[in-house]
Amino acid sequence: MKNIVLFGPPGVGKGTQANFLRDLYQLIHISTGDVFRYNIKNNTALGILAKSYMDNGDLVPDEVTINMLEAEVDKNSNANGFIFDGFPRTTSQATALDAFLNAKNAPIKAMIALEVPQEILVERLVNRGLTSDRPDDQNEEKIRHRFNEYKTKTAVLIDYYTKQNKFHSVNGVGSLEEITKRLQKVLDAL
Numbered sequence: 303m304k305n306i307v308l309f310g311p312p313g314v315g316k317g318t319q320a321n322f323l324r325d326l327y328q329l330i331h332i333s334t335g336d337v338f339r340y341n342i343k344n345n346t347a348l349g350i351l352a353k354s355y356m357d358n359g360d361l362v363p364d365e366v367t368i369n370m371l372e373a374e375v376d377k378n379s380n381a382n383g384f385i386f387d388g389f390p391r392t393t394s395q396a397t398a399l400d401a402f403l404n405a406k407n408a409p410i411k412a413m414i415a416l417e418v419p420q421e422i423l424v425e426r427l428v429n430r431g432l433t434s435d436r437p438d439d440q441n442e443e444k445i446r447h448r449f450n451e452y453k454t455k456t457a458v459l460i461d462y463y464t465k466q467n468k469f470h471s472v473n474g475v476g477s478l479e480e481i482t483k484r485l486q487k488v489l490d491a492l
């Protein structure tokens with residue numbers, strides 16, 4: 303079973319690449335951002351709770367996010383493995399994920415971080431905001447706030463997975479195909 307965390311700051315290409323890897327390795331792709339957006343669209347209690355945090359570019363509280371993620375995993379009990387995209391984003395989420403997956407004898411195999419310079423990412427997100435209806439992509443101040451959330455709460459997970467010998471870094475600048483190939487090289491060697 304290959305359980306992979308696809309990691310990196312907003313706009314780095316996690317969602318796009320996760321879709322390719324899902325098809326190549328028959329994995330289930332779970333994007334916590336997508337699950338929240340689905341709930342917002344359908345006006346569920348979870349969506350209503352998450353919306354104010356998301357619209358401001360803040361992280362949704364850990365307990366809510368962890369419960370949601372675990373429910374998504376349990377919906378797919380026959381899976382070959384999972385690509386986690388946008389989760390974990392805090393140390394509490396990472397320790398909860400480890401406990402949850404270890405109890406299933408299906409630990410995280412690798413955390414693969416996509417690396418792209420921040421100024422390129424801001425530009426990408428401002429451009430994405432021109433065509434997407436995501437409120438958190440609509441202004442540069444919110445985009446910069448999301449980077450700040452990443453730096454202060456999420457980036458520490460690089461150390462967390464390095465200590466477990468699970469950290470891999472992949473250059474996220476290049477064509478989509480080039481980046482997929484770099485990711486495949488890491489996945490095939492696991």
Ligand code: AMP
Nearest residue numbers: 334335355356360361362367388389391
């Ligand atoms: P994303 O689609 O991954 O960029 O996530 C969009 C927004 O959803 C984030 O800015 C957060 O508000 C929320 N979100 C997604 N995943 C998480 C998570 N693991 N923990 C807390 N908030 C999250």
